[in-house]
Ligand SMILES: Nc1ncnc2c1ncn2[C@@H]1O[C@H](COP(=O)(O)OP(=O)(O)OP(=O)(O)O)[C@@H](O)[C@H]1O
């Protein structure tokens with residue numbers, strides 16, 4: 001019951017968020033700022049994780065080849081990175097990093113009455129605070145996904161070169177085999193949906209803090225948990241729809 | 244002028260504001276006094292529309308606030324300045340940007356004009372040389388003053404102050420009180436101030452309303468307050484020894 005009430009509140013919040021910005025000039029500046037603080041600032045962690053996971057996938061596939069041709073390693077690494085890792089896993093990492101920061105930022109603005117102050121000036125606080133975050137991350141996340149795919153494949157290549165189970169040129173051959181551009185599109189679409197989920201769900205939990213800094217902490221944990229669960233559910237739905 | 248009629252507000256079944264009606268006059272400093280926890284902030288937020296009262300009406304001149312659409316409310320709010328109990332400065336912006344914020348959102352002013360106006364307001368509250376600081380870098384009293392500067396930036400018709408001088412030293416308190424009174428009279432603003440500071444009451448209390456247990460318990464001016472025989476009011480007013488001495492009770 002409470003669950004459905006939350007969904008209703010979430011939708012009502014989104015309704016207020018998606019109204020035209022009151023000042024376009026300010027809005028544009030905010031979006032650029034959010035792209036930087038939510039997106040660009042997340043690239044180091046994305047880079048590190050992608051590189052190492054790419055390497056591990058490649059090495060494990062190479063170890064378990066069981067007589068399959070060597071190019072399978074490159075092929076399998078590429079496919080798992082594009083199809084699953086670089087959208088879903090990266091989204092889960094972003095949910096932890098970006099989600100908790102959005103929720104605690106908005107939550108503390110709520111308890112220090114900054115949101116009331118905005119509303120009282122006649123600003124649509126929900127839209128002013130949340131819309132730039134949603135738009136910023138959704139627009140930037142395709143680049144993060146491509147960046148992650150690139151680094152993952154590079155990591156796989158380095159892993160293969162270091163361990164020497166198969167030849168580097170076998171890996172390169174596998175990487176280029178049967179490439180389906182649609183899969184990249186699929187990955188990007190997924191990551192954009194996930195970016196929307198992360199920003200909007202976390203903003204919802206932050207915005208719904210009532211009083212007290214304890215609740216800010218609680219709600220930012222909830223923000224991470226709920227956006228992660230939603231990501232997993234929508235991953236399933238989108239896979240059914242798109243593939 | 245603001246008129247409140249039969250305002251009731253409860254939280255989780257507990258009645259906080261119990262049927263309060265009042266008139267707040269233009270060009271006057273209207274004070275709401277009462278103990279901590281008596282519901283002053285809640286009442287102020289009901290008046291200003293941040294809380295929806297369970298029942299009752301709030302009229303700004305001849306407009307009933309709750310009858311307005313969301314869009315009309317937003318427009319109406321540009322005539323309201325409010326000073327929150329904690330200052331509520333935007334922590335993402337510098338002192339100067341905080342004061343410029345309403346100008347940026349609601350006027351066609353150029354950046355230079357906004358900055359000039361912000362500096363006028365900051366000077367008004369005696370705060371110079373802090374323009375580039377972030378709110379977290381300045382003291383509580385300075386934050387209060389920035390908040391006042393921000394509240395008066397758009398020349399509001401209505402000014403709401405929630406404990407404007409709590410946390411300030413006596414000298415700054417007097418300065419802030421005088422400032423609020425001055426702009427109230429100068430621009431004929433309807434000003435409503437929450438306070439539990441008797442000093443402010445005696446200095447600037449044109450109209451004073453005392454709330455107790457969520458009800459309007461007493462109403463009058465600062466001239467009547469010392470001679471009232473309302474027991475709860477007296478307990479509040481003469482809570483400290485200095486006041487008792489002043490009345491010859493000690
Ligand atoms: N959002 C809320 N939810 C539940 N209870 C609330 C809420 N806001 C205020 N209250 C309750 O209403 C009562 C009055 O609170 P209020 O903040 O108005 O007091 P106050 O008179 O402003 O006190 P102070 O002088 O300390 O600021 C308190 O008992 C408080 O617990």
Ligand SMILES: [Mg+2]
Nearest residue numbers: 283284328405
């Ligand atoms: Mg209060």
